Amino acid sequence: MLSLSGEKRKMMLKEAGEFHVKQLGKKVFFRGLIEFSNYCTKDCYYCGIRKDNRDINRYDIDDEAILNAARFAHENRYGSLVLQSGERNDSMFTERIAKLLRGIKKITNGELGITISLGEQTREIYKEWFEAGAHRYLLRIESSDEELYYKIHPRDEKHNFQTRLNCLHTLKELGYQTGTGVMIGLPFQTYEHLANDLLFMKELDIDMVGMGPFIEHHDTPLYKFKEQLWPLQRRFEVSLNMIAALRFVMPDINIAAATALQAIDPMGREKALQVGANIIMPNITPTVNRKNYLLYENKPCTDEGADDCTNCLKIRIEMSGREIGFSEWGDSKHYKKPLSIPPKVGRK
Secondary structure, X not given: XXXXXXXXXXXHHHHHHHHHHHHXXXXXXXXXXXXXXXXXXXXXXXXXXXXXXXOOOOOEOOHHHHHHHHHHHHHOOOXXXXXXXXXXXXXXXHHHHHHHHHHHHHHOOXXXXXXXXXXXXXXXXXXXXXXXXXXXXXOOOEOOOXXXXXXXXXXXXXXXXXXXXXXXXXXXXXXXXEEEOEEEOOOOXXXXXXXXXXXXXXXXXXXXXXXXXXXXXXOOHHHHHHHHOOOHHHHHHHHHHHHHHHHHHOOOOEEEOOHHHHHHOOOHHHHHHHHOOOEEOOEOOOHHHHOOOOOXXXXXXXXOOHHHHHHHHHHHHHHOOOEEOOOOOOOOOOXXXXXXXXXXXXXX
16 A cells, blocks of 8 residues: 555545545644744754754744744644754753643633643653643654664664653553654665554554655765665655545644655645545744754745735645644544553563
8 A cells, every 4th residue: 555656556545535534534733833942952863953963053042932822822722832952851952842731721711722742751751741732742753673673773872762652651541632643765774664664653543644755864874875765756655555544544733734745846835635634734833943953954835924824834734625723722533532541562
């Protein structure tokens, strides 16, 4: 299924789209994305904001600007927002996040759903953030294969495969709607890796997924493998195949239409919505900072304002035959099922 092309692929994607509408309807939910800082303590080999990249302008948006972005999301009936940054776990950072979460809840009367994507933390910090108002957490595994994981990350204490797995289990145990995701078209990656990634998500019993094509960045160690990669168009096609396949495997989870898809195909996110995705993330980061949050090259929408991004996506969603669930949190229906304890996938 993942390697399909031609007419068989078209038929599979069409069936996935129909299956999606039957299971979840046509609603698409907004998550206003605030990429508030590109300071990072990690050195992932694929990422443009990795710690050792000296050719990047570092920034950290102040609290008031973050709260203003949250107000914008609330006033424009987004329903939810996402706080995302480079990975840090110092006390200054973790205490600031708790304060921001409480502040966002206060200024929006608790009406704005909050997803955070802030990397590996201790159980105590995850619990503090949950109690402060976050209720969804995205922690991408990037590859569920341990050998491949260490080909795209350093093998040290800060980049430990088992630690990342344990964090995912902890998030679920604390009650977060838990999400993960992978990159598609990595160096050294095979279709078998990708199939196992889907099985990993199913076995972990995740509630939401953010996955998309790997796009290289010239200031990263993986860039030297550029000539060995699948062509961009193939990475795009397999990404859509992955979304469709996951929708069949996990009918009621939330799947994001990744911005990276649009870096390859101008209609990339719309095509993802048509084959199984139901979440889209308008970027509401202040425009002046967007060019410095480049995890990969050719990232789209870096010169748009929040209003421009919102209006553009409204039109695009309508073109996709979908409708926006304004002012709705759009929680994963999978999460709302009777609670069950998932198996400890890969946990020691």
